[in-house]
Amino acid sequence: MMQKNTDLIVPKKAFGNTGVKISKLCLGGGSFGNQNSQAFLNEAMRLGVNCWEIVSFTGNSYSEYFKNNPGIREKVFLSGKVYSTDPVVMQEQLNKVLKENGTSFIDFLAIHPVDNINMLDNSVRKWVEKAKKEKKIRFFGFCTHKNMDECLSKGTELGWIDGIQTVYNYRLQSVKSTEDALQKCHEKGIGIFAVKSMGLSVQQKPEPHKPQLNKVRLNSLLVDHDMSFEQAKLKAIWQNPNLTSICSLMPNRSVLQLNASAAMDERPLNSEIIKLLAKYADSTGKFFCRRCGICETENSDKIPIFNIMEMLMYSRGYGGKDKVSKMFAQIPIEIRSMINSSNYSNAEKKCPQKMPIAQLMKEAYLELSEF
Numbered sequence: 001m002m003q004k005n006t007d008l009i010v011p012k013k014a015f016g017n018t019g020v021k022i023s024k025l026c027l028g029g030g031s032f033g034n035q036n037s038q039a040f041l042n043e044a045m046r047l048g049v050n051c052w053e054i055v056s057f058t059g060n061s062y063s064e065y066f067k068n069n070p071g072i073r074e075k076v077f078l079s080g081k082v083y084s085t086d087p088v089v090m091q092e093q094l095n096k097v098l099k100e101n102g103t104s105f106i107d108f109l110a111i112h113p114v115d116n117i118n119m120l121d122n123s124v125r126k127w128v129e130k131a132k133k134e135k136k137i138r139f140f141g142f143c144t145h146k147n148m149d150e151c152l153s154k155g156t157e158l159g160w161i162d163g164i165q166t167v168y169n170y171r172l173q174s175v176k177s178t179e180d181a182l183q184k185c186h187e188k189g190i191g192i193f194a195v196k197s198m199g200l201s202v203q204q205k206p207e208p209h210k211p212q213l214n215k216v217r218l219n220s221l222l223v224d225h226d227m228s229f230e231q232a233k234l235k236a237i238w239q240n241p242n243l244t245s246i247c248s249l250m251p252n253r254s255v256l257q258l259n260a261s262a263a264m265d266e267r268p269l270n271s272e273i274i275k276l277l278a279k280y281a282d283s284t285g286k287f288f289c290r291r292c293g294i295c296e297t298e299n300s301d302k303i304p305i306f307n308i309m310e311m312l313m314y315s316r317g318y319g320g321k322d323k324v325s326k327m328f329a330q331i332p333i334e335i336r337s338m339i340n341s342s343n344y345s346n347a348e349k350k351c352p353q354k355m356p357i358a359q360l361m362k363e364a365y366l367e368l369s370e371f
Contacts, residue, residue, distance in 0.1 A: 009048025010263040013244050015077075017189030018139055018162055020107075022051040022077045024238060025263040026193060027256075028249040029055030035252060037061035038068065043253050045072070047260040053247050054080040054101055063102025073103055079165070079193070079247070080106040081143065085119050087127040094136060105136055108163050108191075112143035115293065117154040125160055139163055141190070146306055147293045152181035156188040163191035165247065169199035170236040171281040171288050179240075186242035193247045194237050198230065200317035201287035202309055202360060221273050231262040235269045236277055285353050289313065295347040295357060301338045304331060305347060305357060308339075308364045315368065328368035339365045 012021040027044050029052070041061065044052070052062065066073045078101065082093040090111075097106060109131070114120065120142065128140045139162035144151040148166050155161050164185060172178050185192055222232060237246055250256040281288070289309040296305050308328070315324040328336075344358040351357060 008264045010260050011266065012048075012050075014191075015108075015139070015244050016163055016191030018191065020077070020139075022191075022245055023049045023263075024245050025049050025234075025259055026051040026053055026079065026245045026247040028195075028247050029053040029058045031248075031250045031256070032059070032061055038065055040253060040256070041065045043256060045075070047256070049256070049260060050075060051077045051079065051245055051247075054078060054097060054106075056081075058101070060100060060102075063100060066102045077107045078103065079108045079110070081110050081112045083112055085111060085121070085124050087123055090124075090127055091131075094131065098136065105138060107137075108139045108141065109137040110141045110143045110163070110165055112165075113146065114142040114144050114151055115146040117151050117158070120155075120158060120161075125158075128160065139191075141165070143195075145196075145310075146291045148291060149175070149177040149181045152178075152185055156184050156190060161190055163193065163244075165193040165195055167196045167291055168192075168194040168237060168240075168243065169197050170233050170277050171199040171285070172290070173236065173240070174278060174281070175290070179242075182240065182242040191244040192242060193245050194243050195247045197237055197246050197248055198233055198317075199281070199288065200313055201284055202289065202312040202316060203284070203287045204316065204363065221270060221276070225270055225273070227262065227265075228258065231258060232269065232273055232277060234259060234262045235265070236274060238263070239269055286355050288353055289355065290353055292352060294350045294352070295344075295355075298346040298350050299342060299344060301335070301342040303335060303339055303342050303344075303361065305344075305361065307331075308361060309355075311368060312360060312364050321367070325368045325370050328364070329370050336365070336369075 010023045010025050013024045015022050027049055032040060054062065062078070080097045082090045084090055084093065094106070094109065098104065111120070111124070131137045132140070141161050141163035142155065143165040145167050152164060152166060155164055168178070168182070182192060222229060227235070234246060237243060248259055250259055289306070291306065293306055299305060311324045311328055315321045339361050342361070344361065348355070348357050
C-alpha cells in the first residue's frame with residue numbers, strides 16, 4: 001500500500017474564488033475517538049493536512065491544540081456548522097462553536113443540513129453579512145446530504161455562497177446531473193468539500209474491504225499500483241477538478257497516513273481501475289442510496305425512508321448500531337408502527353438505484369427497534 005513520504009506534504013487547492021488554498025484532504029471532525037488527539041493533530045500538520053472540520057462531538061481537541069501551540073491557529077482552516085436557519089439560533093450556535101474550539105473566528109461556516117435551497121432566505125443572508133463584518137466567519141455555505149444535485153445547482157444562483165459540503169464518491173461519478181451541478185459550482189467559484197467518500201452501502205453484511213466483482217483483476221491492479229481499495233476510492237474523487245477537498249473520517253493515525261499518502265500521489269488513477277470501480281458500483285448499486293429523496297414523495301404514510309436508509313448505512317457500515325437505535329426510537333410511534341405495513345411499490349419503481357425498499361425498511365425495523 002502507499003506509504004507516507006516524509007519529503008512530501010498533502011497538496012493544497014484553491015477554495016473556490018476565496019483566494020485561499022486548503023489541503024485537498026480535510027480532517028473529519030469525528031476522527032479522534034479515544035486516541036491522543038494532540039499527537040494526532042501534530043501528525044496531521046506534519047503531513048500538511050491543514051483543513052479541519054468541527055462537529056458536535058469534536059470536544060475540546062482543537063482548543064487544547066491551539067492553546068498548546070501558539071500561532072498555529074492561523075495555519076489551520078477550520079470548517080464548522082450551525083444547525084438552524086433562525087438567525088438568533090445561528091448566532092447562539094456560532095458563539096458556542098467559537099468558545100468550545102478556542103478561536104475568535106471560523107474560516108468556513110455551513111448550515112447543516114440543507115435539502116431545499118429555499119431554506120437560505122434573505123434573513124440568513126443578512127446574518128451572514130453581519131457575521132462576516134464582525135470577523136467571526138470568513139466564508140459561508142451549506143452542507144447537503146439529500147437532493148444534492150438540485151441544492152448544488154440552485155446554490156450557484158444565490159450569489160453569496162462561498163463553499164458547499166456535499167455527499168460525493170465514486171458511485172456518484174456516473175450521475176450526469178451530479179457532475180453537471182459540480183461543474184456549475186466550480187464555474188461560479190464555489191469551493192466544494194466531498195463527504196461520505198467511501199460510498200458505503202446498506203447491505204446486511206458489512207461491505208467488504210475489497211470488491212467481489214472482478215476481484216482477482218482489481219486486486220492485482222491495486223497491488224501493481226501500490227494502493228488499497230479505499231485509496232482508489234479517494235483518488236477517483238480527486239480526479240474530478242471541480243472538487244476542492246475530501247472531508248474524511250480518519251479514526252487513527254494509520255488511516256490518516258494512508259489517506260495523506262494517496263493525496264500526495266498525484267498520478268492519474270489507472271483507467272482500468274476506474275472501469276472496475278464503476279462495474280463494482282453498478283453491481284452493488286441496489287444497496288446504495290443516492291439520496292435523491294424521490295422515495296419519500298412516493299409514500300403516502302410519510303415514512304422517513306431516506307433517514308432510515310441513512311441509519312442502516314451508519315449501523316451496518318460504521319458499526320454504530322447503539323447510537324442509531326436511539327435515533328430510530330425518535331421517529332414518532334405512529335409512523336414507526338406503519339413501517340412494516342406501508343406500501344413501498346411506487347417508491348421502488350421510482351428509485352434510480354432500484355433498491356428493495358420494502359425489504360430494507362422491514363430489516364431496519366427489526367434491527368433498530370429497541371425492545
